[in-house]
Amino acid sequence: MTKTIHPITHPLNASVRVPGSKSLTNRALLMAALAEGKTTLRNALFSDDSDYFAKALQNLGFEVELNPERKEIGVRGLGGNIPATSAELFIGNSGTTARFLTAFLTLGKGEYSIDGEPRMRERPIGDLLAALRKLGAKLEANNNCPPVNITASGLSGGKTEIAGNISSQYLSALLMIAPYSQSPVEIEVSTALSSKPYIDMTISIMRDFGVDVERDQYQRFRIQPARYLPVSNYSIESDASAASYFFAAPAICGGTARVENISRGSVQGDINFLDILREMGCEIKEIDTAIEVTGNANLRGIDVDMRDIPDTAQTLSAIAPFASSPTRIRGIASARVKETDRVSAVCTELARLGITVEEYDDGMKIYPCENIQPATIRTYNDHRMAMAFSLIGLRVEGVQIENPACVSKTFPNFFDVLEELRM
Template sequence: MPNLTAPAHLPWTAPTASGPVTATVRLPGSKSMTARALVLGALSLGASTLRGPLRARDTELMAAGLRAMGSHVSTADDNLWLVRPRPLGGPARIDVGAAGTVLRFLPPVAGLADGRVTFDGDQRARTRPMAPLIGALRSLGARVDFTAGLPLTVHGIGRVTGGSVTIDASASSQLLSGLLLASPEFDRGLSVRHAGPPVPRAPHLRMTVQMLRAAGAGIDDSRPDVWVVEPGRLHGRAWDIEPDLLGAAPFLAAAIVTGGTVTVAGRPRSGIQAGARLLELLRDMGGSPAVTRHGLVVRGTGTVHGVTADLTDVSELAPVLAALAAVADSPSHLYGMAHLGGHETDRVAALVEGLTSLGADVTQDHDGLRIRPRPLHGGTFATHDDHRLAHAAAVIGLAVDGVRLDDVTCTAKTMPEFPRLWSTMVHGPGSVGGQG
């Protein structure tokens, strides 16, 4: 059994580029696809395989949570994971860590288990928005002990009635995805309507719908903010996990900052991630992106442009884009980010703190940031146990000497090899950045 506890903090000095960076980087698989494939595999008839999955703390926690409820999940082979469904049951205790996917995807699955399933996690997970999902599960027939946060307990009876429910998923698209992934197994399926401000990170919700269909679910999403899932059995299948485009963002941004060329090997085939929007934003900020037979390629000139951009659908990119904006040649306004207060940390406030500590002129408005570039200096960037903040600090460190992350181990959440991959990209093999 792997050690799933959060690793001890480790300071790390981000490497500074001495010239244009030219590199080809092979990144691990998408966390979002890996998590969904694991859940769908556990609920399907027949075995499922995941080729090229992400092995990281979040996905290991997901696999461990499914195992705790009785599923067979083999992760012995780094490149090919196997999921064999078995009757789900309890009692079980599931550690969600700081993973929103485990926190939101597994309670609906626990409703299908026969027995008590208790969830707990890291301190930050105990305050992440859950009430809309719990209210929906109760309306659909599940018994859940829940007050204001974790721990929570689902008392499964082996079935969930299902039916119609309304939910405000404006805090996270995961609240909807969690319901949808389990819903084919509900007795009456699911008809869910979102009522509230726009759902953030819509590409992740579209990923859920596409992967459900690929597993055989009957799902109708033709009406805005309404999803109807027919009851029925999912089928095990082989999943080819695409390279993680969110994880690719800081590497591609490195080309823009340094005036170099960075290729992320492995061209996604299905377009299931938010790739088009990522490349559009990188183009607006001074890069020349292209999709080639070798992968995603971005070329830069060394000049970064400011941008005004709505990040509602791609808010996970906000830290890296804010880092680019801090070294740009003109001001930026990044908005559509209000919901980021419910992530691993309050990302908007943390970005203001971190960027300001390096000399940036940053102000927070009601749903985003205004960044006015000025000369930056080295200093300690607080990552707040948030992998995306660590990525942002690394991007700034390319152009600013002496940027020190107070902790780089938080990148293990989605990319345990980040320090090695980043340092190799900047300085070549054998370099792993600076510690201490």
């Protein structure tokens, strides 16, 4: 199945709203389950990724109320107790669910397993397992990838270390479960840390649920034994990664697009994608609880390190061919172990459109292209490939997206919202 994206032939003048943040929703779900009492998440994300996490909690015996119409999730936490003493959990290709649940389940008492789709069985998790073992956990995995088998009896705590250049979700997972260890936890980051804003986000949400983290920049973190407090009404911001596609649209089509329910003060690091658009020549305005982006006919190419916001690199790759000079994207080697090898996939699909691109270990260089060719874009079952390359179709005739349903991972109604740009 494919979806044809039809060009928009007029400057944009649109206002859209994107779903709640996946990163915030899944972190809040974990902390709500560990707290003692009822937490209600407002504007929660309802997508494949969040559904896998919520349903895993239900399978573990937690009371989880899902209300998709109201965008609300209610979770009754049990003060660090996990009701089920055994469970086999399937988590699709949700990396956050795999990593967060792996850490979370070490706090239980019993035998648990986590498995997913074939691609998930290729995504590394060995560093997280090694770090958890140093805190007293017993875990096994095939070739350091799921399925993961956990023999849980709680965590003793102590000192551990984790690499920071593979996935920041490893460190986030350790931070979130550390308060429930029997003794204080100290985590040392053994390499340079990618995606630093995601760690800031994790610590911010932990604070919202009543737990503080001592830190030495991004090198060392200390967490004392503590308990999360339930939050009766926890509001989830709109997803900044999802918003990036609509921030980017005016750079390609001209005119102005407004994204509701998000601000420059967001705890989500991907809000900084706006700085890239400004550097390329776009105008950014914050109005009330919304952000407006206005395009510039003289879009400039840039040289940018995106190691802290790798999930928006595909968005930039869709804008780059329309710039007046080449764009060099650096620092995204971690993107090679996402839903697909995103560096290779982006370069392959840009070339399919007739765009000149050079691939590097940590990124790519994309050249301007005045005659982009019609093509059917492979998505590799990666939601961000589908969403990013749809942007090119807003300007170029003949762009089709293969397997458009893959956007259900984080943004099920993406194509409906994309259509709102035509109004």
